[in-house]
Amino acid sequence: MEIFFPKVVNYVCTCGARKPLDVLFYCKHCFKLRCGECVSHEVDTHYCPNCLEFMTSPEARVKKNVCTTCFECPCCGIALYSRGTSKQVPSEKDPSNMVVNKAYYLMCNSCKWSTHDQSLEDQPTQSGGWPRLEAPNQDRVHQLCEYYRIVAHQEKVEKDKKRITQKCGYYISDKYGVASVAAKKYMSLQVTPRKESQKVAAECFASKASEVVDDLPSDFLEELNIDEVTNIRMRLSNPDIQPEKMSMLKMRNLKLLTKKSQRCKECGHSLRKSEYNPGSVKFKIQLSAYYHIPYVRVKQVPNLIAGREVTIELTLTNPTSHEVAVELLPMEEANTPSGSGLLFPEVTCSPQLPKGTLYLPAKDDTAEYDDPADKMDDRNDKSVVTFKRLNKLGIKMQITPKQAENVAIGLRLKHTYTNLIIQGDKREYEVLSLIHPVLLNLSHFAKNSISA
Amino acid sequence: MGDSKQETNPKVLVAQGSTVVRDCVIQGEVTIGTRTVIHPTAQILAEKGPIIIGEGNIVEEKAKIINRREEPLVIGNHNTFEVGCVVEANAIGHHNTFECLSRVGPLVSVGSGCTVGARCNVSTEEVLPDNIVVYGANCDRKISVDNFRTSNPQIDFLSKVMVNYHYVIKPNRTKEGNAIGAE
Known part of the structure; x- marks a missing residue:
C-alpha cells in the first residue's frame, strides 16, 4: 500500500497520530478515525505460517x-522444506538384493x-518424526x-484479604446476591496451588553469582x-x-503467527475481523x-x-458509493477554541485553498469498463478543477513556501459522509x-522531481 | 527463431549429448560439454578468451556467462546457472549453483560446491572456497556440507523435451566423423 501513499499524505487520527490513510480505521459508529495505536487488539487464532494449521489460544499455549x-x-x-532422497541399500530379507x-x-x-548439518538421521516419512529440541x-x-x-498466588491472596477485611465493616445485604458472590470469591482464595507444583517450587533455589566464568573459546x-x-x-x-x-x-519449531481483530476502544464495535481460516485473506468486517x-x-x-x-x-478520490461534497478548510482554524485543539508544528507553509465545495461523484465499479466520457460537474469551480475522471478529481492550489526544504502543508478535509441506518426493514x-486534518509533506515529493 | 540453418559460428564446439537451443546467444569461442543444456535467451559471451563449459551444466533463460579476459574461462561439471544470473568469474569449479539474478564479478574464482543465492552479489577480488553458500539480503556466507548434487533427472527431462519445441544446434563431429564428447 506504500505505493499509494509514500508517506507524503498523512491523516491525523483522532488520537493525534499521523498516519497514511491505508493504515487507519474508520469507526462507523463513532464516525471517527482510529489508528492501530488507539484500538484494542484481540488475538483470534494462532496459526502456523507454513502449514496453515490453526489452533486456539490455550492449545497454542500448551x-x-x-x-x-x-x-x-x-x-x-x-521455514525448512522437505527433500527426498533415494538410496540403494541391501534388502533386509535378502542381502544380495538391492532395494531403493x-x-x-x-x-x-x-x-x-x-x-x-545437525547430523540428524533422515526420516522415512515426509513430515514429522523429528526429535523435539529440549532446552x-x-x-x-x-x-x-x-x-x-x-x-x-500468595501476593494475590494477601491483597484480596486486605480488600475483604476492609469491606467487612459494611453490612452486606443478600438482597442483591452480593454476599454469595463475595463468599465465593473468598472461597476461591482459599484454594492452594497443586501439590506437585508446590513440590517443584520447594526445590527451587536462588541462583548464585560466580566469579569463575568460562574462558573465551x-x-x-x-x-x-x-x-x-x-x-x-x-x-x-x-x-x-x-x-x-x-x-x-x-x-x-516454527513459531506461530496470530490473526488479530481490532475493536474500537470507545464504542466497542469491531473495526476489523478476519476470517478464522488462516488460508483466507478475506475479512468478515x-x-x-x-x-x-x-x-x-x-x-x-x-x-x-x-x-x-x-x-x-x-x-481527491471518493471511495464510497455515494456522492461526496468536499471542502478544503485551512488548518489554522483548528487551533481556535472551538476546533479540535490539535496543534501541527510540522506545517511550515499555508496554502491558498480553493474556496467553495467540490463534488466527487460516487465510485462506480462498472464505470471502469465504459468509455471515459467524463463531463465536468457544473457545480465545481472550473478555475480550481484540473481534470475529472470517474470518482477522481484533480485540483490545483497555490503555495508560497517560506523555505525550500521541509515544506509541509496542512488542511482540514471537510466532507460529507452518507451513513446507512438499518432499522428493521x-x-x-x-x-x-x-x-x-490532513498533512502533506511536499518536500519528499519535490526532491524526487528535482532528481528526475 | 525461424531459420533452420545450422549456426554459422565456426568457433562454437558442441559435444554429443548436449542440448543447445539455437535461440541462445553464443559469441566467440565457446566449447560446450556433453549433457549440458543451454536454454533459449541464455547468453554465453566469450568476448576475448574462450569459454569452455564442462559436462552436465544447465544454463537457464537469460543467464549470462561472460569472459572478458584473454585467458580461457573453464567451467567445470554439474553447475547450474539459474534464470537471470550474470557470471563473469575467471574460473568455476564443479557442482556450483548460481541462483536467480545472482551476480558474480570478474575478479572472482569460484571453487566447487558453492551456491550464490538469489539476488546475491559476489564482486570482490577473491577465491570463493569450496562449499560456500552466499545467501540472504546481506550476502551472508556460510559453509554448507551437502552441496554436491547433480541435476541428472532434470537434464534428462530437458534434453528430451527441449528438442520438441526448439531448434537445437547439432553437435560437431571430428574430421573422421566421430562424435565429440561421447565416450
Whole structure:
C-alpha cells in the first residue's frame, strides 16, 4: 500500500497520530478515525505460517506457541522444506538384493542448511518424526515458573484479604446476591496451588553469582574461520543454546503467527475481523478508512524555491458509493477554541485553498469498463478543477513556501459522509459532515522531481 | 527463431549429448560439454578468451556467462546457472549453483560446491572456497556440507523435451566423423 501513499499524505487520527490513510480505521459508529495505536487488539487464532494449521489460544499455549510439524532454519529463520532422497541399500530379507530406500530430510531453500548439518538421521516419512529440541535449562525454567506462580498466588491472596477485611465493616445485604458472590470469591482464595507444583517450587533455589566464568573459546583467538562462526542474529534467535559455531546450530519449531481483530476502544464495535481460516485473506468486517474517507494524493509539485509562489496539483478520490461534497478548510482554524485543539508544528507553509465545495461523484465499479466520457460537474469551480475522471478529481492550489526544504502543508478535509441506518426493514440514509486534518509533506515529493 | 540453418559460428564446439537451443546467444569461442543444456535467451559471451563449459551444466533463460579476459574461462561439471544470473568469474569449479539474478564479478574464482543465492552479489577480488553458500539480503556466507548434487533427472527431462519445441544446434563431429564428447 506504500505505493499509494509514500508517506507524503498523512491523516491525523483522532488520537493525534499521523498516519497514511491505508493504515487507519474508520469507526462507523463513532464516525471517527482510529489508528492501530488507539484500538484494542484481540488475538483470534494462532496459526502456523507454513502449514496453515490453526489452533486456539490455550492449545497454542500448551504447544509453547510453536508448530509441531514445521521447522525453521537456524541460520536465516525461514521455514525448512522437505527433500527426498533415494538410496540403494541391501534388502533386509535378502542381502544380495538391492532395494531403493526413500528417505527425507529438511533443508533451507535460502542458505542450504540441512538436517545433515545437525547430523540428524533422515526420516522415512515426509513430515514429522523429528526429535523435539529440549532446552538445556528446561527443568530450571519450569521450577522457576512454578515458584513464581506460587509467589503470585500468595501476593494475590494477601491483597484480596486486605480488600475483604476492609469491606467487612459494611453490612452486606443478600438482597442483591452480593454476599454469595463475595463468599465465593473468598472461597476461591482459599484454594492452594497443586501439590506437585508446590513440590517443584520447594526445590527451587536462588541462583548464585560466580566469579569463575568460562574462558573465551580458544578458536576465536587462534585460527578463526569466519564462515564457521555464527553471527549475532543466529545466536540471539537460539537463546537457550547460544551456539558459537555453525555446527552447533539446531533447527527450531516454527513459531506461530496470530490473526488479530481490532475493536474500537470507545464504542466497542469491531473495526476489523478476519476470517478464522488462516488460508483466507478475506475479512468478515473491514472498516478501513481507505474505503470510507476521500483520499488526497499529491499529483504534481514543481521545484520548491523559498518565497516563490508555485502551483501544486492534488487529486481527491471518493471511495464510497455515494456522492461526496468536499471542502478544503485551512488548518489554522483548528487551533481556535472551538476546533479540535490539535496543534501541527510540522506545517511550515499555508496554502491558498480553493474556496467553495467540490463534488466527487460516487465510485462506480462498472464505470471502469465504459468509455471515459467524463463531463465536468457544473457545480465545481472550473478555475480550481484540473481534470475529472470517474470518482477522481484533480485540483490545483497555490503555495508560497517560506523555505525550500521541509515544506509541509496542512488542511482540514471537510466532507460529507452518507451513513446507512438499518432499522428493521427500513433503510435510511443520513448525511453527516466530517472533518479530518490532513498533512502533506511536499518536500519528499519535490526532491524526487528535482532528481528526475 | 525461424531459420533452420545450422549456426554459422565456426568457433562454437558442441559435444554429443548436449542440448543447445539455437535461440541462445553464443559469441566467440565457446566449447560446450556433453549433457549440458543451454536454454533459449541464455547468453554465453566469450568476448576475448574462450569459454569452455564442462559436462552436465544447465544454463537457464537469460543467464549470462561472460569472459572478458584473454585467458580461457573453464567451467567445470554439474553447475547450474539459474534464470537471470550474470557470471563473469575467471574460473568455476564443479557442482556450483548460481541462483536467480545472482551476480558474480570478474575478479572472482569460484571453487566447487558453492551456491550464490538469489539476488546475491559476489564482486570482490577473491577465491570463493569450496562449499560456500552466499545467501540472504546481506550476502551472508556460510559453509554448507551437502552441496554436491547433480541435476541428472532434470537434464534428462530437458534434453528430451527441449528438442520438441526448439531448434537445437547439432553437435560437431571430428574430421573422421566421430562424435565429440561421447565416450
